[in-house]
Amino acid sequence: MTPDSSRDRVVVLPYHADPLQQLARDLIHHHREQLPDLTGVTLLVNDPQVSGPLRRRLLDAAAEQGVGGLVGLAIHPLRDWVQSFLPDGVRVCSSVSAELLLVEALRPYQHLFNQANPWLLAGELQELFQALTLGEVGLPADCDSFIDRLQNAYGVRDSLRQTLGREATIVHTLWHAWHEQLRAQDLTDADSAHLLALRQSLESLDPQQPLWLAVADPLAPAEQQWLQNLLQRDQLHLYLQGQIATTPAGYPDQHLWPLARQLALPDAPLPETPYTRLLGTVFDHDEQPLQASARQLAQVAPDSPARERLAVLLADNAEHEARAIDLQVRQWLLAGKTRIAIVTENRRLARRVRALLERADIQLADAAGWALSTTSAAAALERWLECLEEDFAHLPLLDLLKSPFVFADADAEQHRLATWRLEQDIIRHENIARNLNRYRAHAHDRRKRLANQADITPLLDLFDRLEAAAAPLLALRRGRHPAAHWIAALQQSLQRLAMDRALEQDAAGSRLGQLLEKLAGGVDEGAFELAWGEFRTWLGRHLERTHFRPRPTQQRVRLLGLAQSQLQQFDALILAGAEQESLPGHPAISPFFNQQVRHELGLPQRETHYAERFYHIRHLLEAAPAMLVTARAEQDGEPVVISHWLEHLLALHQQAWPEQSLLATTLADQANAAEAFQVEREPAVPLPPPSARPVPVLEADLLPPGFSPSDYQQLLDCPYQYYAARALQLKPPEEIREALSKADYGERVHRCLQALHTPVAGLPEPFDAPFELANRAAAIARLEAISQAVFADVLADNFEHQAWLGQWRAFIPGYIDWQIARRQGGWQVCETEQRSEGQLGAVAIRGRLDRIDRSDAGVAILDYKTGNTIPKPAEVSRGEAIQLPFYALLQQQQDPDQPVAEVAYLHFEKPEKRLKLNCSLAATELQQLGEAVGERLQTLVNQIEAGQGLPAWGDADTCKYCDMALLCRKPVWQT
Secondary structure: OOOOOHHHOEEEEOOOOOHHHHHHHHHHHHOHHHOOEOOOOEEEEOOHHHHHHHHHHHHHHHHHOOOOOOEOOEEEOHHHHHHHHOOOOOOEOOHHHHHHHHHHHHHHHHHHOOOOOHHHHHHHHHHHHHHHHHOOOOOOOOHHHHHHHHHHHHOOOHHHHHHHHHHHHHHHHHHHHHHHHHHHOOOEOHHHHHHHHHHHHHHHOOOOOOEEEEOOOOOOHHHHHHHHHHHHOOOEEEEEEOOEOOOOOEHHHHOOHHHHHHHOOOOEOOOOOHHHHHHHHHHEOOOOOHHHHHHHHHHHOOOOOOOOOEEEEEEOOHHHHHHHHHHHHHHHHHOOOOOEEEEOOOHHHHHHHHHHHHHOOOOOEEOOOEEHHHOHHHHHHHHHHHHHHOOOOHHHHHHHHOOOOOOOOOOHHHHHHHHHHHHHHHHHOOOOOOOHHHHHHHHHHHHHHOOOOOOOHHHHHHHHHHHHHHHHHHOOOOOOEEHHHHHHHHHHHHHHOOHHHHHHOOHHHHHHHHHHHHHHHOOOOOOOEEOHHHHHHHHHHHHHHOEEOOOOOOOOEEEEOOHHHOOOOOOEEEEOOOEOHHHHHOOOOOOOOOHHHHHHHOOOOHHHHHHHHHHHHHHHOOOOOEEEEEEEOEEOOEEOOEOHHHHHHHHHHHHHOOOOOOEOHHHHHHHHOHHHHOOOOOOOOOOOOOOOOOOOOOOHHHOOOEEOHHHHHHHHHOHHHHHHHHHOOOOOOOOOOOOOOHHHHHHHHHHHHHHHHOOOOOOOOOOOOOOOHHHHHHHHHHHHHHHHHHOHHHHHHOHHHHHHHHHHHOOHHHHHHHHHHHHHOOOEEEEEEEEEEEEEOOEEEEEEEEEEEEEOOEEEEEEEEOOOOOOOHHHHHOOOOOHHHHHHHHHHHHOOOOOEEEEEEEEOOOOOOOOOEEEEEEHHHHHHHHHHHHHHHHHHHHHHHOOOOOOOOOOHHHHOOOOOHHHHOHHHHHO
């Protein structure tokens, strides 16, 4: 059918046809006399994804007429094009202002919706108001009339009128409040402006201007009437695709039915082929038994009409599905197919497929893109705002400073060095977790301790720039301020960070800059006051809703959503993620009105959603000569229900042609094979050899100069761990702790006990009276005072640290009682926190002894333990836990004339349990065990120096807390 006569200006094409190609050829043929200049011809398509393929087909059609190029042809979305006909003086409320305006209108009526989030409610109301406006559903001026209308629509009794009145009151009140806000600012909402522009275009449009329109989206009643008027004026060529029937037989047919009824279009049945009959049966509402339908199909076609063009892959799980798609695309590309589409509504699956294909250097043209909030540019912006919220906490601050988007105008090496100094010298070494002034103060303190040798000027300059950049936004942190002021302050802040320059050089960053410009231009100067939290919510919502689409380098493989595939044909197609949750999916549930009321009011319903989705699915099933439909059986361990239409198709096909399966079993098996996951490249890069248990040999010059108890213990627990952590010094840096850890708590307990018995600078004097019952209260008071002083600095940083102090204070009376008993046993404290060094043959040893007591029997060494567990006595006796005998060796090296009578742990386990010594070793056992421990250490060092390897034991208890797991790669060599 060609559009050369007015009665044939509506072209309805079957699903297998290429509507863009037909439209291009008809347009070029119709205007062949004026080629190549098509000035004055307007082509309207709503989806931007269609514009590129349509332009190529237009050029191909022009080439068939002997014309090498085209000029003057205008291609626009319908809604954008009609805006040009708006009367002068009509101010359209932008989408940015619309959301803020509606939130503003909601504030006086919070009592109507209790604790509902106003931003989410505004989004729901925007959709409802848009449907009411485009459907030209007027709400009466008084609420009672609206309640009467709803009562009739719901069909409820008068006794339920009060319950119904709440819903009606909310919608009616907010509808009129919204429009009062618009009138107060002399604005027109975008949908009302669209309807006005449609009407105005009929009056202002040049009668000689030809319009060409391809439609696949549902149209509002006013748009349908507009089309009818233009068709009656013989000014419009309209292209549709699908089946038009007086009585729709299935969901796909219902999609075009409202438009066909408005335009009084005659029936346009689809061409009958065995394949179209099979698909028609799948989507038909006919309740004929499945077996009867299958018999009829088998009688028409003894062989399956779908087997050569359609395959179905039922994957075991999401990863299996993604690998199968990756494999199928690569096979099609090798077969020479150049227009391949992957259509899915499952963005998680789409991301995984993109990653697999890009691993094989196959770039996808992603029509949907991804949320701008997930890009590195938006992450840098988020980190900056977190710095302001969290008083420049070290985590967001370091992430920000290491981002390529900040301080683009600074010397890169100098900035890197200043950031490194901040992290290593101030944050890690000084353990300062936040606040620019504290960072400054500790930078000055560090310079003083280093006798002014440290140059802190770059650090101070960095702090000054951060402070200056934060000033515009910090000035607005309190109170409410216009949205325009927030955006202006944010832009000024980014300029001072030099982020604006870096964002311009990045594709996603440029999109972020455009969004900020859109927000700045979409709000009035003095309107829409927001607090900080509301500003963050508003900005975050726009970052989530705005999508970034990288410019594709090629168009061979396209990733599309269901609606983005409209009107297009492909060489090969994958309809991925055919589960009920995605295809067709479920319509969003509106909190306002049930389906019956929406039908009575003329609003979109659940059936409208399904009709549109199934229309696109039905089109895709004939959009390519080669097609794969995929679905997964489970997701995250939970079973997944495949789409009902796919289940119906498989069951119907199995009944009609039991010997001819649609299942892509070969592809499924290939996708499970390890070879399918490998990507060969030219030239081939040899794979590394299989990993084995590491057994490195330590070079003599890398052997540490001495051994502490922890060094020795680590060498025993896992020689490889010792090699990596101690010899190669690969131990990771300690984390910055804003809250005390168990280790921090233990260190402070040690300091408290040290100060109780021996002088410590900066703390109260030690308790110098005898530890006896008469002095018990005084000793407890002194240890309380010392403890308060030791914990004072961390209490200032974090009030939660009171819990750690409280935990320690609960031990204090028990410790004093134990100390009194200890003194009565003849023991006297003589040293605390004693650093000792010694020599075992050629091996240097060192350590810190928590406490040394003396009595007539000799010396006792005590080690404080504040953790939950300590070594078992059997482990100590067998020489597996070497700390206690190692301390005895050290003490004997320091004072060979004084025998070591005892070594033990003093374990602060639970306050309610009486303190006692654990794992105590007496002189006789200690002598033998200490000598054996020392001899073993010398033997081990000799073996290392002789070149004996340091293997990874793979012991489960040691590996559980090992920092070297990524180097050792135990899971690889174990399997």
